[in-house]
Amino acid sequence: xxxxxxxxxxxxxxxxxxxxxxxxxxxxxxxxxxxxxxxxxxxxxxxxxxxxxxxxxxxxxxxxxxxxxxxxxxxxxxxxxxxxxxxxxxxxxxxxxxxxxxxxxxxxxxxxxxxxxxxxxxxxxxxxxxxxxxxxxxxxxxxxxxxxxxxxxxxxxxxx
Numbered sequence: 001x002x003x004x005x006x007x008x009x010x011x012x013x014x015x016x017x018x019x020x021x022x023x024x025x026x027x028x029x030x031x032x033x034x035x036x037x038x039x040x041x042x043x044x045x046x047x048x049x050x051x052x053x054x055x056x057x058x059x060x061x062x063x064x065x066x067x068x069x070x071x072x073x074x075x076x077x078x079x080x081x082x083x084x085x086x087x088x089x090x091x092x093x094x095x096x097x098x099x100x101x102x103x104x105x106x107x108x109x110x111x112x113x114x115x116x117x118x119x120x121x122x123x124x125x126x127x128x129x130x131x132x133x134x135x136x137x138x139x140x141x142x143x144x145x146x147x148x149x150x151x152x153x154x155x156x157x158x159x160x
Contacts, residue, residue: 002026002035007060008052021063022120024052040064041116067119078104078148078155089151097151104144110137 002008003026010022024037027044037047055063078101086094114134118126126134141158148155 001032002029002049002054004029006054007057008037009055009059009063010047010052011050020067020119020122023055023060023063023067039120040067041120043117092151100144100147103140104148107137107140107144110134111141 006026008024008026010018010024012018022039024039026035027038028036030036030046033049034046035049037045037052039045086092086097089097110133114130114137118131118134123131145155145157149157
């Protein structure tokens, strides 16, 4: 029997761990056959007990660390004072720089929100609208970072 706080790994229909591995913590027990799982991205789901198996803390931490390592390649927010940055580049219109900066922030938030789900479930298991928004954000972040890279070579262009 499972209890609150147990660490588990999700299984596919053949009873083997899903690839890529997905780990969760049991948040609540709803009976002998169902529990509520808390996923690492703070998502929750109701799941039958035959769809996962209990793992020890060491294996849970190892899998979670692997997932977090694979997510590190996401571009992070540009940490720059946009007014000083715009003042250094008087040939560019300030509203153009501010617009690109706002777009970059929007794309970053979309990528951070969606990339975990895409990595956990794979692109094949994501609905098309969701996948379109994710791919649009990937193309958008490359466009905005290319713009900022032309102004300041220390800002890298992400390789996504």
